[in-house]
Amino acid sequence: MSQKPNLPRGMRDFGPEQMTKRNYIFQNIKDVFQKYGFMPLETPAMENLSVLTGKYGDEGDRLLYKVLNSGDFLGKVTSDDFTSGSKEVLPKVSEKGLKYDLTVPFARYVVKNRHELTIPFKRYQMQPVWRADNPQKGRYREFYQCDADVIGTESLLCETEIILMINEVFEQLGITDFTIKMNHRKILNGVTEYIGAKDKETDFLVAIDKLDKIGMAKVKQELVNRGLTNESVEKAEQVLNISGENLERLNILKNVLEGFPSGEEGINDIESILAMVQKFGLDDHHIELDVTLARGLSYYTGTIFEVKVNNVSMGSVTGGGRYDDLTGVFGVPDLSGVGFSFGVDRIYDVMEELDLFPSDKLTGTKVLIIHLDQTSFEYGLGALNRLRRKSISSEIFPDPAKPKKQFSYANKKGIPYVIVVGSEEVNTGLLTFKDMHTGNEEKCTLESIIGKLSID
RNA sequence: GUGAUUGUAGUUCAGUUGGUUAGAACGCCUGAUUGUGGUUCAGGAGGUCGUGGGUUCGAGUCCCAUCUUUCACCCCA
Known part of the structure; x- marks a missing residue:
């Protein structure tokens, strides 16, 4: 127990089940963004502190993660700096920080590439951001934001479309209230x-x-x-x-x-x-x-x-607004922009609380091939190949193992169907096709199995 | 950054004013069932009691420090 490696405070792993659900949210948001004509953009995890500091107020500066310079990071620090405290030392030991949100790096990007951009420029961005805040419910030190911004127009259509997009995303996720x-x-x-x-x-x-x-x-x-x-x-x-x-x-x-x-x-x-x-x-x-x-x-x-x-214990899950002069601090005034951001981690927590994840859309492997001996394993490989060519998500149990163990694997992974291959099946070409949910079994050719699995 | 709070098996948690060998449920493994999971039954493995100090004849239990959990303030997705 004590030897277990631990994560930094406020940081989390996402297991396969969580990732499946998270991807479901990401996919919904991404589809809506693209439908409204936004193009993807990614920026690095780190920015220069000169880009980040001063953009989020004093409080924001405090919550910025600063990254220690590489090499001899104390090289430029004099003992005078040291005695006068962290304010003097910080700029000499750290020049970079983890990004705090996606909007400021976006503004930095716009300024850097302003001559190449098609104005109005519409981009979406789904990436983690970091804040050195004290974690609590719905508040993490590493979390994802899904931003969409339009820059270079003052049209109120942008605001309107943001409202439409918010409605579409929440409707698709099943959040109604x-x-x-x-x-x-x-x-x-x-x-x-x-x-x-x-x-x-x-x-x-x-x-x-x-x-x-x-x-x-x-x-x-x-x-x-x-x-x-x-x-x-x-x-x-x-x-x-x-x-x-x-x-x-x-x-x-x-x-x-x-x-x-x-x-x-x-x-x-x-x-x-x-x-x-x-x-x-x-x-x-x-x-x-x-x-x-x-x-x-x-x-x-x-x-x-x-x-x-409404009716969940969670702060805001989406926020945004118009900023007339975000790029002004980087030397390009008069570029009006408007943007908003979905907080995926909070949306996840809300959907979990309201039990809104649809189980049928979240399955991974659709069918597992169970084999009973070496011959049937090899027969199964051929079947597996044909299933995958038909884009059916499928796998075969990789080791020689008792049926009980193989069935148990399918059960734990929530695989809805299995195909059993034994000597009988190899001889007749009729495979045992089992619905794990109902427990029903029937003998079918691989073609008819592919037919059934393609319908879902 | 401020103030509380939590930590015992893979997980969720019991554990009396400090007193023998630290328990349960679920999960895991094995078997009942050598061609069938999810149900049932029998058995088994698994713990440096977060970590480091201290008090004591004796500490999971008391004290200090530290990390971690959760919550509130500040602020925020």
Whole structure:
């Protein structure tokens, strides 16, 4: 027990059964991305720290995994650096880090290849990212993100298509009870202006983002603690209490934010998106306008959204938004982009909790050939070859073993059918074909077996 | 980074105020069944009690450190 090798904290293996389920999710997402015209992209696990740092706020910088330089990593460090602490030492011992999300490396890629890209550039990316966070439920130190971004257009069609894609993916995965929470950074700007707390915008956003978690009373308390005036807090409560259908909420907001240009722009965007979603004939679009949705990442400037699966104990499973100037920090301003990301690991946990994995779509090997002696083994090899030529996922037990052991193997692997080959079968050419689920057996030619297995 | 919490067989867990040889269930292996799994029955293997120190005549049990698990804060997929 004690000798067992262990994994680093927050990192996980995925066994065959888990991988089958994970691939099922990946495949669904990938199919939808491609259907909407996104092309695949991969970037390395590591980026230079100069690319990563400063993009995710102070908190993000803390959660970045830094990679020690190769060779004599202490070579450039003086004893003065050492005594003045890790801040001085870090840049001298580490130049690279593991990527924290897929959006920033994507922006780096866009800048690097901007002359070759067809604009608008649409890409999807499904890769692991790393965060040195403390693990807990639905939170890992290594996890996959599935991003799709469009860069180089301000069209609200992008936002609309994101909503369509989210609906398609969740529908295909069998997740029906979910909510796409949508908001707009400009609406939030307008609200902060309206309540007279323009200089406290970050404090305001951080506090209201917790509303559904800690309740109005505590949010108000936190707003006061963060230095907002009582008048601001009262006005904020009035806005945060807006309820009703999306259109009603919009109308109330319109009145409140009249005369605040930023807020008006945000409302117009949301209205356009909702109208366009209707044009695609999506009646049950799961959208809920939520003025408390703020989202952490500081680079969002337009529409923001987040998906929550209802009635499960899990944070958001998808998130995204529009960023007007992500590439600005890399020297290319005015490239507007919008993107979103599925959290596969969380979707997996949710589907497990709701028991949504379809067992029939997840089987690997379809048929196992069981042999009883050397002659039948060799006969079986020929049959195996023919099955595989017909693209039937099949295997033969590799060792001479008792039937009991071979059947048991099929059973444990969940292989739905077996073919038994013994001297009788070799002589007659009629193979014993068994349905492991029902236990029924029949004698068939290989052709008719192939026929039956090809139907499924 | 802060505050709690967990660790005993492959897995999930019992284990009394510190006291003989650390248990169960499931799983695994063998046989009942030399051409049949999943059910049943009989038997068997498997543990440095996370690790390192300490207290004690004696530690799975108490103390310290460390790692790990889970959860909350922060933040977030």
